Amino acid sequence: MFLKTFGWSLAITVIAIAVAFVYGGPSAAAITLILGVLEVSLSFDNAVVNARILERMSPFWQKMFLTVGIVIAVFGMRVLFPLLIVAVTANLNPVQAITLALEKGSIDEPGSYAYVLHAAHPQIAAFGGMFLLMIFLDFMFEDRDIRWLTWLEKPLAFVGKLPMVNVVVALAALAVAATSSGDHQSVVLIAGIAGLITYFLVTGLGGLFDVGDPDDDGNALDSSDHMVAEADRIARGKRVGQVAGRAAFLLFLYLEVIDASFSFDGVIGAFAITADPIIIALGLGLIGALFVRSLTVFLVRQGTLDEYQYLDHGAHWAIGALAIILLVTITTEVNEVVTGLVGVVLILAAFISSVVRNRRAAAEAPQPVSVSH
Numbered sequence: 055m056f057l058k059t060f061g062w063s064l065a066i067t068v069i070a071i072a073v074a075f076v077y078g079g080p081s082a083a084a085i086t087l088i089l090g091v092l093e094v095s096l097s098f099d100n101a102v103v104n105a106r107i108l109e110r111m112s113p114f115w116q117k118m119f120l121t122v123g124i125v126i127a128v129f130g131m132r133v134l135f136p137l138l139i140v141a142v143t144a145n146l147n148p149v150q151a152i153t154l155a156l157e158k159g160s161i162d163e164p165g166s167y168a169y170v171l172h173a174a175h176p177q178i179a180a181f182g183g184m185f186l187l188m189i190f191l192d193f194m195f196e197d198r199d200i201r202w203l204t205w206l207e208k209p210l211a212f213v214g215k216l217p218m219v220n221v222v223v224a225l226a227a228l229a230v231a232a233t234s235s236g237d238h239q240s241v242v243l244i245a246g247i248a249g250l251i252t253y254f255l256v257t258g259l260g261g262l263f264d265v266g267d268p269d270d271d272g273n274a275l276d277s278s279d280h281m282v283a284e285a286d287r288i289a290r291g292k293r294v295g296q297v298a299g300r301a302a303f304l305l306f307l308y309l310e311v312i313d314a315s316f317s318f319d320g321v322i323g324a325f326a327i328t329a330d331p332i333i334i335a336l337g338l339g340l341i342g343a344l345f346v347r348s349l350t351v352f353l354v355r356q357g358t359l360d361e362y363q364y365l366d367h368g369a370h371w372a373i374g375a376l377a378i379i380l381l382v383t384i385t386t387e388v389n390e391v392v393t394g395l396v397g398v399v400l401i402l403a404a405f406i407s408s409v410v411r412n413r414r415a416a417a418e419a420p421q422p423v424s425v426s427h
Contacts, residue, residue, distance in 0.1 A: 059348050066340055085328050086333055098401055099372035105353035107308065108351075118306060124343060128344075151167075181252075194374070195219055238384065321338065
């Protein structure tokens with residue numbers, strides 16, 4: 055199972071490191087591997103959330119996520135997105151942005167590709183931070199049967215009974231982040247609101263579909279209201295029936311936006327290690343993004359999230375931590391190693407708690423009575 059799931063990722067990792075070695079020597083190969091490890095450590099919680107949503111999709115849309123989705127993840131977010139940010143920020147055309155990127159200027163050199171991208175960090179962090187914060191709040195403010203940190207999740211579920219409390223908390227966090235951002239207040243507010251709007255558009259996009267189309271898959275939902283509710287339930291981690299057709303397309307979009315939000319800190323943080331876009335594409339894109347996809351598939355095929363039921367909670371706490379870290383980095387730099395370790399520690403703690411819970415449940419289960427003849 056391991057080789058079947060991770061075989062392609064391991065093979066492409068070797069190829070990517072070899073290409074980096076030919077391109078820039080041993081140092082380039084080492085940096086490529088470091089960036090790949092950085093991306094996986096930052097996105098482990100992303101894999102857990104992806105797996106919970108992916109298992110609700112039909113086989114066709116699962117393949118779409120693992121094929122078309124990986125193209126978007128590698129080339130869209132790790133290559134084209136930074137180029138787009140630099141082009142818009144520096145008022146450059148695409149050719150000029152690519153030329154600037156290939157110059158490999160230092161992040162401390164005004165006007166360089168890395169410098170311009172780093173200067174755009176406040177709005178990038180505000181957008182990604184608010185989107186991820188809404189995922190975290192929607193999960194934590196919901197009353198659920200299984201709780202990990204009961205002493206904290208129970209009162210949060212009680213507070214969640216208040217109407218629109220998630221939006222209120224998110225807007226309060228955005229207000230604090232914006233007022234603390236000095237000269238960046240306006241761009242932080244606009245980007246943060248854009249993140250909120252994107253979240254609501256993606257989770258509520260089903261309301262725009264005409265689900266009465268006879269060509270749609272039979273598993274599609276019966277009404278636009280039901281489709282919106284479906285997206286909301288899946289976003290919050292509830293198990294409902296497997297979806298396909300337009301409902302699955304909605305979840306595909308949701309997954310891609312989540313992946314984009316998770317990649318923001320990795321893309322920006324990579325330029326603190328190297329300003330070479332080729333090395334960044336090889337490390338973050340080919341190695342990191344592929345391993346995250348393989349890990350997602352592994353979790354789905356092994357039924358890991360059902361067996362270790364606190365992993366969902368650990369992943370969402372990691373998402374919440376990442377959202378706060380992104381908002382904090384608007385004004386204060388946070389080392390990428392710290393960001394990655396926070397997510398890994400939270401998920402590892404949730405995994406250990408799940409193992410303890412499973413052993414306790416097995417010990418308390420009634421033992422079969424042997425009948426002697």
